[in-house]
Amino acid sequence: MPIFEYQCRKCKTIFEHLVIPTTTDKATCPKCKSKGKNLEPVISMFATKQDHVTSRHMDWVKKESNNLKYERMQTEKRLASED
Numbered sequence: 890m891p892i893f894e895y896q897c898r899k900c901k902t903i904f905e906h907l908v909i910p911t912t913t914d915k916a917t918c919p920k921c922k923s924k925g926k927n928l929e930p931v932i933s934m935f936a937t938k939q940d941h942v943t944s945r946h947m948d949w950v951k952k953e954s955n956n957l958k959y960e961r962m963q964t965e966k967r968l969a970s971e972d
């Protein structure tokens with residue numbers, strides 16, 4: 890899952906938030922419980938200025954899709970041999 894960093898505008902706490910696309914889970918400051926507009930994203934998926942972040946994210950995406958491919962292959966193999 891992609892992890893985004895946020896900085897709380899109220900207490901300046903920087904924290905990481907795991908983004909789970911299937912939930913409506915929103916980031917909340919762990920210190921003062923601020924959320925929404927009080928939080929400034931430090932990293933975003935579209936932050937092309939931060940190349941190291943983008944490439945790290947791409948590595949993660951690549952790794953995850955390879956894992957999925959591998960799992961699917963294993964499942965197909967198993968199904969084929971079960972017949």
Ligand SMILES: [Zn+2]
Nearest residue numbers: 897900918921
């Ligand atoms: Zn805060």
